[in-house]
Structure formats: C-alpha cells, structure tokens
Amino acid sequence: MEFAPKDPDWQARVRASFSAQKFMAHLGAELVHLAPGAVDLELKLRPEVTQQHGFFHAGATTSIADSAAGYAALSLFAAGIGVLTSEFKINLLNPARQQILLARGRVVKPGRTLTIAKADVYGLDDGTQVHVATGLFTLMGVSGVRD
Amino acid sequence: MEFAPKDPDWQARVRASFSAQKFMAHLGAELVHLAPGAVDLELKLRPEVTQQHGFFHAGATTSIADSAAGYAALSLFAAGIGVLTSEFKINLLNPARQQILLARGRVVKPGRTLTIAKADVYGLDDGTQVHVATGLFTLMGVSGVRD
Amino acid sequence: MEFAPKDPDWQARVRASFSAQKFMAHLGAELVHLAPGAVDLELKLRPEVTQQHGFFHAGATTSIADSAAGYAALSLFAAGIGVLTSEFKINLLNPARQQILLARGRVVKPGRTLTIAKADVYGLDDGTQVHVATGLFTLMGVSGVRD
Amino acid sequence: MEFAPKDPDWQARVRASFSAQKFMAHLGAELVHLAPGAVDLELKLRPEVTQQHGFFHAGATTSIADSAAGYAALSLFAAGIGVLTSEFKINLLNPARQQILLARGRVVKPGRTLTIAKADVYGLDDGTQVHVATGLFTLMGVSGVRD
Numbered sequence: 001m002e003f004a005p006k007d008p009d010w011q012a013r014v015r016a017s018f019s020a021q022k023f024m025a026h027l028g029a030e031l032v033h034l035a036p037g038a039v040d041l042e043l044k045l046r047p048e049v050t051q052q053h054g055f056f057h058a059g060a061t062t063s064i065a066d067s068a069a070g071y072a073a074l075s076l077f078a079a080g081i082g083v084l085t086s087e088f089k090i091n092l093l094n095p096a097r098q099q100i101l102l103a104r105g106r107v108v109k110p111g112r113t114l115t116i117a118k119a120d121v122y123g124l125d126d127g128t129q130v131h132v133a134t135g136l137f138t139l140m141g142v143s144g145v146r147d
Numbered sequence: 148m149e150f151a152p153k154d155p156d157w158q159a160r161v162r163a164s165f166s167a168q169k170f171m172a173h174l175g176a177e178l179v180h181l182a183p184g185a186v187d188l189e190l191k192l193r194p195e196v197t198q199q200h201g202f203f204h205a206g207a208t209t210s211i212a213d214s215a216a217g218y219a220a221l222s223l224f225a226a227g228i229g230v231l232t233s234e235f236k237i238n239l240l241n242p243a244r245q246q247i248l249l250a251r252g253r254v255v256k257p258g259r260t261l262t263i264a265k266a267d268v269y270g271l272d273d274g275t276q277v278h279v280a281t282g283l284f285t286l287m288g289v290s291g292v293r294d
Numbered sequence: 295m296e297f298a299p300k301d302p303d304w305q306a307r308v309r310a311s312f313s314a315q316k317f318m319a320h321l322g323a324e325l326v327h328l329a330p331g332a333v334d335l336e337l338k339l340r341p342e343v344t345q346q347h348g349f350f351h352a353g354a355t356t357s358i359a360d361s362a363a364g365y366a367a368l369s370l371f372a373a374g375i376g377v378l379t380s381e382f383k384i385n386l387l388n389p390a391r392q393q394i395l396l397a398r399g400r401v402v403k404p405g406r407t408l409t410i411a412k413a414d415v416y417g418l419d420d421g422t423q424v425h426v427a428t429g430l431f432t433l434m435g436v437s438g439v440r441d
Numbered sequence: 442m443e444f445a446p447k448d449p450d451w452q453a454r455v456r457a458s459f460s461a462q463k464f465m466a467h468l469g470a471e472l473v474h475l476a477p478g479a480v481d482l483e484l485k486l487r488p489e490v491t492q493q494h495g496f497f498h499a500g501a502t503t504s505i506a507d508s509a510a511g512y513a514a515l516s517l518f519a520a521g522i523g524v525l526t527s528e529f530k531i532n533l534l535n536p537a538r539q540q541i542l543l544a545r546g547r548v549v550k551p552g553r554t555l556t557i558a559k560a561d562v563y564g565l566d567d568g569t570q571v572h573v574a575t576g577l578f579t580l581m582g583v584s585g586v587r588d
Binding site: 379 | 458459461462463464465467468488489490491492493494498499500501503504505507508511523525526527528529530531532533536586588
C-alpha cells in the first residue's frame with residue numbers, strides 16, 4: 001500500500017524520536033529502513049538481550065517489533081501528534097537464536113485516532129532467514145505528547 | 148486459585164532460570180515475589196528503559212510482564228520441562244511514568260502442553276499505584292529445553 | 295471497581311441497544327445482569343451454536359464475550375455516544391461443552407476515547423462451572439453512531 | 442507459501458467438518474475456496490448477523506474469520522488429528538456494512554502441536570472491497586478429537 005505522509009519533515013521527526021528512545025539504544029537497536037508507513041529495525045545478538053537458553057528474549061524481540069510498528073505509524077502522523085502504543089499481540093513462531101533480528105513494521109490502516117500496524121520479525125544468519133514473530137499493533141495519535 | 152508445584156525444587160529452579168536471563172539483568176528487573184503459579188518482578192525507572200517521552204518504554208513494560216507470566220507458568224512445570232512464550236497480548240492502560248513498575252504474573256489455567264497466564268503491571272510512586280498494563284500470555288512447556 | 299454512569303438512562307439505553315442486536319437474538323443470547331461497567335450474557339446450548347464436535351463454536355463463545363464487554367463499556371458512556379469494538383483477544387481455556395455459557399463483561403479502564411474491558415466466559419452444568427474463555431477488549435466511543 | 446497436506450483426503454475431510462459446524466450453517470457461511478493451508482468463507486448480509494447499527498456484528502465477522510483460520514490449519518493436519526482454536530486476536534479495521542463478507546484464512550506457520558494462522562476479512566459491494574478485519578490465530582492439533 002502507498003501512504004502519503006502529512007508532515008513534510010516526517011523523516012527527520014521519526015529519526016529524532018527514535019534517537020530519543022534510550023531503551024532502543026540500551027538494547028542496541030538500529031533504524032535501518034524508513035519509508036512512509038514502513039520502518040525496519042535491527043538488533044544484533046549479544047548476551048544482554050538473551051533469555052535463559054541464550055536466545056533473544058521474547059521481550060527484546062517484542063520491543064523492537066513495537067518500536068518498528070510505532071514508528072511506521074508515526075511516519076504518517078501530522079506534525080505535533082505523538083505516538084503511543086495502545087495494545088498489541090504477538091505470536092512467537094520460531095526460536096530466535098540467529099545473529100541478527102530484523103523487525104519490519106508496516107501500517108495496515110492509518111486513522112485519525114487509531115492506526116493499526118503489523119510487525120514481522122525475522123532472524124538472520126549467513127544466507128538464511130527464519131520468521132521469528134508476527135504481531136498486530138494499535139497505535140494512538142496523541143496531541144499533548146511531542147514526538 | 149491454589150496450585151501445587153510438581154517439582155519439589157521449583158523455587159530454586161525459577162530463581163536460577165531468572166538469574167540466567169541476561170536481558171532481565173540488563174533491564175535491571177528483580178524477582179520480588181515467588182509462589183506457586185505467581186511471580187512478581189520489579190523494575191526501577193532509569194533512562195535506559197525509557198521511550199522518547201521519558202516514560203517506561205512499552206517494550207520494557209512488556210518484557211517484565213512476559214517474564215513474570217513465564218516464570219509463574221514455570222513454577223508449576225515438572226522438572227526437566229522448560230518454558231517458552233508462544234504468544235501474548237497486552238493493553239497499555241495508562242502512561243508508565245512512575246518510579247517503579249511492578250509486574251504480577253499469575254497462572255490462569257495450567258495445562259500439559261499450554262499454560263495460560265495473565266500479567267498486570269502497576270506503576271508505583273510514594274503512596275500511589277496506577278494500573279499501567281494488563282496482558283494474557285500462552286506459555287508452552289518444552290522438554291528439549293532446560294530451565 | 296466502582297463506576298459512575300454518565301447517562302442517567304444508561305440501563306434503558308443498554309437494554310434497547312442489546313435488543314436491537316439481531317445477531318444476539320439469532321444466537322439466543324440473553325442479558326441476565328446489568329450494572330455500571332458490568333454486563334452478563336447467557337447462551338443455552340443448542341445445535342445452532344455448535345462446531346463439528348458438538349461443543350459451542352469458538353465464534354459463539356466469542357460473540358457473547360464481545361457483546362458483554364461492549365455493553366459493559368456502553369453502560370459508562372455519555373448519552374449520544376455509541377460503541378464499536380476496536381479489537382480483542384481471547385484465550386479458549388477449556389472445551390465449551392456445558393449446557394449454558396455465561397459471559398461476564400467487565401470494564402477494566404474507562405476512557406474518553408478508548409475503554410478497555412475484559413470478559414470471562416464460564417460453562418455451567420448442574421452444580422459445576424468451568425472457565426471456558428478469557429479475553430481483553432478495546433471498545434471505542436463514537437459520536438456519529440447512535441446506541 | 443506452499444504447503445503439502447499430510448492427509449491425501451484433506452479436501453473431503455475439511456469440507457465434511459465444515460458441513461458439520463451447525464453454527465456456520467446458522468450464520469449462513471459458505472466455503473468458497475479451499476487449498477492447502479488456505480480457506481475462504483463467505484457470509485451474506487442479512488438481519489440475523491447484524492449488530493445494533495445494522496452492520497455485521499463483530500461476533501459474526503470474527504466467527505467466519507475463526508473458522509477460515511481453523512480450516513486452513515486443519516487442511517495440513519494428518520488424518521485423525523482434529524483442530525481446536527487455542528486463542529486469537531482480531532482488529533476490526535472498518536465498519537462491516539457491505540453486502541458480503543469474505544474471510545481469508547491462511548496458515549502462517551504449521552507445527553506439530555500449534556499452527557499459527559492469520560485471517561483477513563473483506564467487505565464486498567459491487568466493485569468495491571474494504572478491509573474489515575485482520576487477525577492472528579493459534580490452532581491446536583488434538584488427537585482425541587475427530588474432524
């Protein structure tokens with residue numbers, strides 16, 4: 001689907017907001033792709049993001065999925081409207097034991113109040129790709145919150 | 148509801164597994180309550196766990212909810228059965244801008260293959276408590292995975 | 295939790311709207327309890343609501359859960375505001391093979407735009423009660439839609 | 442994605458099971474497409490499936506989405522394994538006020554114990570198509586239950 005951003009500065013705004021998410025820096029997530037309604041984040045495997053079996057923790061997988069979906073939504077918001085996650089659901093499809101996680105957030109339906117987005121997370125090793133998780137997210141545009 | 152653990156060493160096993168989750172240490176989460184089918188985790192506010200507005204990141208909130216629910220489930224598993232999150236859904240009810248987050252994981256229905264748990268997250272300040280999030284989790288017992 | 299309805303005619307409004315849901319009549323659902331932020335619906339087992347094994351169809355279970363949650367939300371809305379389900383998630387905990395299903399919708403957090411509710415569904419036989427399903431619902435208040 | 446059915450009689454088995462769902466007949470749903478891991482159901486608008494505003498009831502929309510996802514999963518199961526919905530989540534994207542609802546169930550990840558499927562529901566009028574709902578479903582294969 002093709003989306004038209006309402007804010008001419010949407011790219012700068014999304015990048016600035018992502019940079020302001022200290023949690024993303026703490027995890028080590030990077031913004032690797034940005035288009036209207038579409039944001040990809042990447043996270044490298046290191047001990048700090050693992051659970052007890054050495055795989056990516058479901059919370060880490062989910063966190064980058066949530067930020068990817070949230071920024072996909074924010075990319076379509078008007079200037080002065082911030083983004084909050086209202087709710088989401090995620091299915092963990094395969095163990096996340098690859099070297100890199102790629103979370104692809106995509107807007108499914110933009111809206112005045114609520115925007116619905118999905119995120120798919122893939123685990124990448126040399127030449128292989130595993131579908132690690134898929135989720136649905138409801139994002140809310142809020143005018144009192146700057147992004 | 149009253150649950151009877153199957154593994155006499157359930158407490159030691161849950162604590163050891165939680166300690167092995169490097170992601171929980173990286174976040175700064177602590178296990179503050181442990182009973183059969185019930186686990187509480189706490190997370191203090193610090194910049195490393197915040198989103199762009201200075202609140203707890205939805206991913207941090209969700210991560211401790213997921214671990215609380217997962218360990219509530221694990222507390223009832225037989226020895227030799229590990230726990231994986233199959234899926235979950237979470238509603239973020241109020242901005243998480245308090246000093247401490249408390250995630251309370253509780254088993255709703257234990258099962259041979261799937262255990263359903265809920266988690267409620269509260270934001271705590273001096274004398275006040277805000278219901279920050281509520282979620283439903285499906286946990287899977289897996290025999291090939293040690294916990 | 296105690297909730298205060300905003301519309302003095304909330305009871306009549308909820309009952310009228312429920313009666314106008316032809317789908318509920320088609321299923322055979324009845325409104326058996328109504329309080330501020332709380333609605334219970336009941337559905338009797340008959341072939342028309344079963345799946346291939348003779349149990350209540352997950353869709354029937356879910357439909358009364360959704361209506362119970364939706365009317366729990368509507369009971370707290372101001373006059374002139376209608377209710378739409380934005381999204382929900384439900385876990386089916388046990389086979390629904392009892393004589394009666396009781397869906398209990400309860401508001402978790404009322405809000406100006408979004409109201410979060412839960413619904414628990416129980417299967418009732420003579421003297422026994424089984425927890426059949428538990429779900430979380432996001433309801434939206436919409437002013438252009440009459441209820 | 443291409444899936445290979447394990448049961449040579451998968452088509453007959455899915456059709457027989459669908460025909461045995463009296464709830465689907467009561468709604469008026471029809472099975473209009475069947476392929477390995479893919480099932481489409483259709484439901485015509487009539488008063489019996491509407492909510493208070495005359496739109497398709499969220500429960501009706503969800504019911505055909507659930508059956509479409511469930512039969513998409515069943516199409517890949519071995520003979521003798523029945524299907525039960527473990528849980529699902531659905532987002533209602535647009536009002537369902539069209540003449541026909543088309544629910545497209547698709548397997549995302551088949552598994553020995555759990556199969557993950559998605560379902561998208563579209564509202565169809567002459568020449569137009571609206572994305573009405575999108576959902577994620579966890580289906581369980583159970584050997585004690587015949588399908």
